[in-house]
Amino acid sequence: MSKIKDAFKNGKAFIPFITAGDPSLDKTKEFILTMEKAGADLIEVGIPFSDPIAEGVVIQEADIRALSAGTTTDKIFDMLRSLRRETDIPIVFMTYLNPVFHYGYERFFSLCEEVNISGIIIPDMPYEEKGECEKEALAHSVEVVSMIAPTSEERIKSIASEARGFIYVVSSMGVTGIRTQIKTDLKSILASIKEVTDVPAAIGFGIHNPEQAREMSRIADGVIVGSAIIKIIEKYGEEAAPYIADYVQSMKEAIRQ
Amino acid sequence: MPESNGRFGQFGGQYVPETLMNELINLEKQYEHYRRDKEFEQELDQLMREYAGRPSGLYFAKRMTEDLGGAKIYFKREDLNHTGSHKINNCLGQVLLAKKMGKTRVIAETGAGQHGVATATVAALLGMECEVFMGKKDTERQALNVYRMELLGAKVHAVESGTQVLKDAVNEAMREWSNRVIDTHYVLGSVMGPHPFPTIVRDFQSVISREAREQILEKEGRLPSAVIACVGGGSNAMGMFYNFIPDKEVRLIGCEAAGRGIDTPEHAATMAKGSIGVFHGMKSYFCQNEYGQIDEVYSISAGLDYPGIGPEHAYLRDSGRAEYVSVTDDEAVESFEYLARTEGIICAIESAHAVYHARRLAPKLKKDESIIVCLSGRGDKDVAAIARYRGKDIHE
Numbered sequence: 032m033s034k035i036k037d038a039f040k041n042g043k044a045f046i047p048f049i050t051a052g053d054p055s056l057d058k059t060k061e062f063i064l065t066m067e068k069a070g071a072d073l074i075e076v077g078i079p080f081s082d083p084i085a086e087g088v089v090i091q092e093a094d095i096r097a098l099s100a101g102t103t104t105d106k107i108f109d110m111l112r113s114l115r116r117e118t119d120i121p122i123v124f125m126t127y128l129n130p131v132f133h134y135g136y137e138r139f140f141s142l143c144e145e146v147n148i149s150g151i152i153i154p155d156m157p158y159e160e161k162g163e164c165e166k167e168a169l170a171h172s173v174e175v176v177s178m179i180a181p182t183s184e185e186r187i188k189s190i191a192s193e194a195r196g197f198i199y200v201v202s203s204m205g206v207t208g209i210r211t212q213i214k215t216d217l218k219s220i221l222a223s224i225k226e227v228t229d230v231p232a233a234i235g236f237g238i239h240n241p242e243q244a245r246e247m248s249r250i251a252d253g254v255i256v257g258s259a260i261i262k263i264i265e266k267y268g269e270e271a272a273p274y275i276a277d278y279v280q281s282m283k284e285a286i287r288q
Numbered sequence: 289m290p291e292s293n294g295r296f297g298q299f300g301g302q303y304v305p306e307t308l309m310n311e312l313i314n315l316e317k318q319y320e321h322y323r324r325d326k327e328f329e330q331e332l333d334q335l336m337r338e339y340a341g342r343p344s345g346l347y348f349a350k351r352m353t354e355d356l357g358g359a360k361i362y363f364k365r366e367d368l369n370h371t372g373s374h375k376i377n378n379c380l381g382q383v384l385l386a387k388k389m390g391k392t393r394v395i396a397e398t399g400a401g402q403h404g405v406a407t408a409t410v411a412a413l414l415g416m417e418c419e420v421f422m423g424k425k426d427t428e429r430q431a432l433n434v435y436r437m438e439l440l441g442a443k444v445h446a447v448e449s450g451t452q453v454l455k456d457a458v459n460e461a462m463r464e465w466s467n468r469v470i471d472t473h474y475v476l477g478s479v480m481g482p483h484p485f486p487t488i489v490r491d492f493q494s495v496i497s498r499e500a501r502e503q504i505l506e507k508e509g510r511l512p513s514a515v516i517a518c519v520g521g522g523s524n525a526m527g528m529f530y531n532f533i534p535d536k537e538v539r540l541i542g543c544e545a546a547g548r549g550i551d552t553p554e555h556a557a558t559m560a561k562g563s564i565g566v567f568h569g570m571k572s573y574f575c576q577n578e579y580g581q582i583d584e585v586y587s588i589s590a591g592l593d594y595p596g597i598g599p600e601h602a603y604l605r606d607s608g609r610a611e612y613v614s615v616t617d618d619e620a621v622e623s624f625e626y627l628a629r630t631e632g633i634i635c636a637i638e639s640a641h642a643v644y645h646a647r648r649l650a651p652k653l654k655k656d657e658s659i660i661v662c663l664s665g666r667g668d669k670d671v672a673a674i675a676r677y678r679g680k681d682i683h684e
Contacts, residue, residue: 080580098581129566130579132565133565154306157306158309159302180305182469
């Protein structure tokens with residue numbers, strides 16, 4: 032049984048994103064535990080990348096803060112080893128292909144297995160390129176999360192039918208970041224997905240307030256929130272934990288049905 | 289050439305967010321259609337001749353040849369094209385293609401500003417909206433080109449994210465494209481990025497070697513011993529190499545930027561110092577650290593200041609067909625001045641990297657041999673920066 036599927040067992044899943052090492056890895060560990068306590072079902076941990084082309088300015092700056100603070104892939108695995116002594120909450124990585132490729136697929140995914148990472152989201156590895164590392168990931172029980180975008184159209188069915196873990200439905204065109212309105216016809220995208228798979232589908236990109244979260248949770252199995260949490264960390268830095276807790280609680284509350 | 293699934297051997301591919309995938313598939317389909325379309329071909333051919341001024345000359349550099357005392361040196365004069373560089377070849381092709389595809393807006397990245405100027409020019413010509421992304425540092429060192437683009441009706445965005453140079457301009461252009469893919473075509477300026485861009489840009493630039501090969505056969509009755517071009521992303525080099533690839537006796541030599549030296553951290557020598565990675569939509573060689581974070585690179589030349597290289601170059605190098613050397617700022621600047629004095633040509637600082645290598649190679653070859661150097665651009669844009677390099681503060 033996939034650990035990711037567990038996260039979707041108890042109603043709609045709330046999936047917060049956090050950039051590892053922003054402002055420090057000790058704080059990342061603390062914030063993950065805070066989010067779990069506040070009701071997060073699955074945590075998306077970002078391995079910072081120098082050139083995150085799918086990110087808006089909020090997460091770009093978090094990546095720069097984390098890298099400037101000396102965050103490395105090795106140190107992130109060290110933090111996760113320590114975290115795993117305190118929680119077994121499902122975790123997926125979010126990063127770009129190059130840090131994984133350069134680290135070496137076998138070496139990277141065997142460490143993922145060691146610290147119990149259930150999946151990985153790689154926005155610059157589309158369906159056509161997943162042969163790059165999907166086999167290596169699966170050999171270590173890491174599921175590669177597929178993404179579906181507003182422009183996917185006839186690609187939805189092929190992507191969804193081979194999807195594992197969960198499907199990341201990109202709500203809007205462009206990059207990550209807070210949006211006041213989401214105009215994509217997500218209902219029909221979700222309907223096409225559901226025709227071919229029962230892998231859960233979560234919506235991300237642009238979602239930041241409880242009203243949006245509630246609306247999204249009506250059509251999807253989960254809601255992913257990144258930039259809004261990073262903004263709290265940007266504002267409160269090392270003191271962000273109570274603010275993150277309040278925020279996650281309010282979002283989880285909104286999607287509880 | 290090996291091109292199945294957009295691959296050159298192991299290099300190339302389509303490593304982009306899902307949002308862009310359908311557009312890349314559409315672009316490939318439309319390109320395959322129009323490249324075989326007689327009307328498109330005629331229209332492009334006419335623009336190349338009457339607007340860009342093609343064919344560009346193959347000029348025998350007599351004084352330089354005498355001075356070096358070896359192989360005859362020829363220059364392929366891409367600097368004499370309209371807008372002052374080879375970039376116009378690709379822009380005429382791509383913007384015309386975008387227009388046929390029903391796009392109303394084009395965006396582009398630019399380093400030195402040459403590709404931005406060429407894109408803005410063709411956008412003006414064909415009545416398209418145009419926005420150009422340029423690293424903030426580059427807008428400062430190439431202020432003249434920023435103003436040229438604005439004169440041509442383009443909007444220039446000074447990119448303040450990351451290291452504020454060419455790679456950051458590409459990041460921002462890709463972000464903007466994923467935001468507005470429906471009405472917008474991204475006119476990628478080099479033989480890089482996701483498939484089909486490396487192929488499209490190479491095809492439009494291959495006119496350089498198609499002409500040069502005919503011209504040298506006419507003048508010399510035999511093929512050159514070597515063709516030399518500078519490489520950043522590698523578009524003028526790919527254009528200069530392409531039709532000579534089957535001619536095994538012709539050495540293909542790319543000159544990358546060694547900045548302050550490849551043993552210092554300040555260089556952009558991807559082939560000499562980089563390793564294989566995946567970035568900007570392609571698998572190729574990149575300057576990166578031990579964790580796969582992309583390095584900040586440096587060159588006096590904004591056009592070569594890029595941490596990667598096109599996938600076909602990576603393939604040509606690894607298969608042994610092409611060779612790549614690195615040239616420092618000092619060597620390039622000295623060659624920039626040498627060419628001005630010796631031949632009366634002020635070339636782009638990018639092209640001066642290739643001129644330097646020609647000066648090293650020519651004396652080692654026989655007098656009946658020849659070398660073609662691609663003069664990819666003219667140097668007006670660089671005059672102020674070279675003056676500063678020499679300690680003279682002149683105001684543009």
